[in-house]
Amino acid sequence: MNRAKSEQLFAEALNYIPGGVNSPVRAFRAVGGQPFFVNKAKGASVWDVDGNEYIDYVGTWGPAILGHANPKIVKAIQETAEQGTSFGIPNPLEVKMAKLVCEAVPSVQKVRMCNSGTEACMSAIRLARGFTKRDKIIKFDGCYHGHADSLLVKAGSGALTFGHPDSAGVPAAFTQHTIVLAYNDEDAVKAAFAANKNEIAGIIIEPVPGNAGLYLPKPGYLEFLRTITQEHGALLIFDEVMTGFRLSLGGAQKLFGITPDLSCFGKIIGGGLPVGAFGGRSEIMDYLAPLGPVYQAGTLSGNPLAMAAGITILEELQTSGAYCKLEEIAEQLKAGMKEAARAANIPVWFNSIGSMFCAYFTSTPVHNLADAMSSDRERFKKYFHGMLNEGVYFAPSQFEAGFISVAHYPEVIERTVRAAHKVMKQL
Numbered sequence: 484m485n486r487a488k489s490e491q492l493f494a495e496a497l498n499y500i501p502g503g504v505n506s507p508v509r510a511f512r513a514v515g516g517q518p519f520f521v522n523k524a525k526g527a528s529v530w531d532v533d534g535n536e537y538i539d540y541v542g543t544w545g546p547a548i549l550g551h552a553n554p555k556i557v558k559a560i561q562e563t564a565e566q567g568t569s570f571g572i573p574n575p576l577e578v579k580m581a582k583l584v585c586e587a588v589p590s591v592q593k594v595r596m597c598n599s600g601t602e603a604c605m606s607a608i609r610l611a612r613g614f615t616k617r618d619k620i621i622k623f624d625g626c627y628h629g630h631a632d633s634l635l636v637k638a639g640s641g642a643l644t645f646g647h648p649d650s651a652g653v654p655a656a657f658t659q660h661t662i663v664l665a666y667n668d669e670d671a672v673k674a675a676f677a678a679n680k681n682e683i684a685g686i687i688i689e690p691v692p693g694n695a696g697l698y699l700p701k702p703g704y705l706e707f708l709r710t711i712t713q714e715h716g717a718l719l720i721f722d723e724v725m726t727g728f729r730l731s732l733g734g735a736q737k738l739f740g741i742t743p744d745l746s747c748f749g750k751i752i753g754g755g756l757p758v759g760a761f762g763g764r765s766e767i768m769d770y771l772a773p774l775g776p777v778y779q780a781g782t783l784s785g786n787p788l789a790m791a792a793g794i795t796i797l798e799e800l801q802t803s804g805a806y807c808k809l810e811e812i813a814e815q816l817k818a819g820m821k822e823a824a825r826a827a828n829i830p831v832w833f834n835s836i837g838s839m840f841c842a843y844f845t846s847t848p849v850h851n852l853a854d855a856m857s858s859d860r861e862r863f864k865k866y867f868h869g870m871l872n873e874g875v876y877f878a879p880s881q882f883e884a885g886f887i888s889v890a891h892y893p894e895v896i897e898r899t900v901r902a903a904h905k906v907m908k909q910l
């Protein structure tokens with residue numbers, strides 16, 4: 484595959500942008516080689532600047548659940564832009580968006596928009612601390628909640644991929660109130676509450692962790708977290724930046740029947756524009772400025788273009804039967820990939836839920852970060868590049884989930900599975 488123009492652009496980018504990229508995972512450092520540059524995306528495909536087409540399972544890291552460049556979203560952005568791109572004054576789309584979110588996610592009575600998932604999680608933590616008047620928080624290793632200081636401890640995603648799950652530049656004093664525990668381990672949570680009586684403001688968790696690959700909560704685990712936080716007067720914060728509006732319109736919480744106190748959103752809610760949001764019970768949300776003492780703000784928060792894109796994607800998800808379609812597509816992909824691994828006699832542990840999936844090269848189950856770390860990452864690298872050369876783009880790290888969109892039609896999955904058969908045999 485000729486990628487001459489991408490190579491040239493990357494060489495130039497390295498001179499002006501640290502590592503040549505504006506977000507670390509894009510740099511391909513975990514898999515070796517160089518990233519390609521994309522200037523067009525449509526449906527399930529992206530095209531690089533050399534004209535190569537790739538079937539895309541990254542979906543701009545989550546938002547592209549309707550496929551790339553969905554015509555309704557593009558039109559909404561165009562029409563809204565004609566009226567002005569930012570006001571810094573309340574606009575009607577903010578109200579429409581807030582109503583949509585509150586209707587889709589029952590635990591959310593009020594919601595505040597911001598500009599990224601990072602902001603949403605950072606603000607939700609501050610709010611939980613302000614509301615409970617406690618400092619400590621619990622997070623789980625391998626879970627990623629954006630790059631705010633107090634959350635960059637044993638973090639997933641790029642932080643994990645590049646061996647810096649605890650970032651330099653974060654004073655120890657900033658993370659001393661962050662307690663990090665293993666995911667899916669109830670005893671660890673019980674012990675933490677026992678050792679920190681009346682000090683824990685809340686637990687923040689990806690209800691389905693998708694930043695160390697993908698693994699699922701053990702039966703009863705999320706229910707347990709709900710109960711123990713309630714018993715101790717702590718808040719349960721679901722970081723649904725990835726799972727929100729993806730696993731169902733009401734996110735993972737709807738699927739598992741859990742009511743968290745606060746929820747964080749991002750990715751899909753912006754329809755491909757930079758958006759985040761956090762919301763929850765009114766009693767807690769009203770602690771935010773201007774009503775309450777917890778400060779949080781944003782010049783571009785509630786931006787009309789972002790609201791227009793987000794509203795369009797949420798309405799489309801609500802009415803188009805997307806989740807049923809996604810289930811069918813995911814089933815086809817899962818069966819095909821498992822068969823490709825079996826035919827090549829390669830041990831693969833395939834985790835999936837709804838339209839999210841991850842293949843680990845191991846024969847043992849993956850329930851947490853330690854299990855994920857024990858998979859064969861050298862084999863993943865070969866698999867990644869093999870698939871890329873066949874025109875199939877998975878995330879360039881073992882520690883990222885794959886995403887399916889409604890535009891991954893059966894023939895697209897068939898092409899993917901054919902490529903997997905070929906590549907698996909060469910591993």
Ligand SMILES: *Cc1c(COP(=O)(O)O)cnc(C)c1O
Pocket residue numbers: 598599600601602604627628629630689694722723724725749750759
């Ligand atoms: C992507 C992600 C974030 C961070 O969102 P950004 O928009 O990249 O800041 C936070 N939490 C989870 C679970 C994520 O997947």
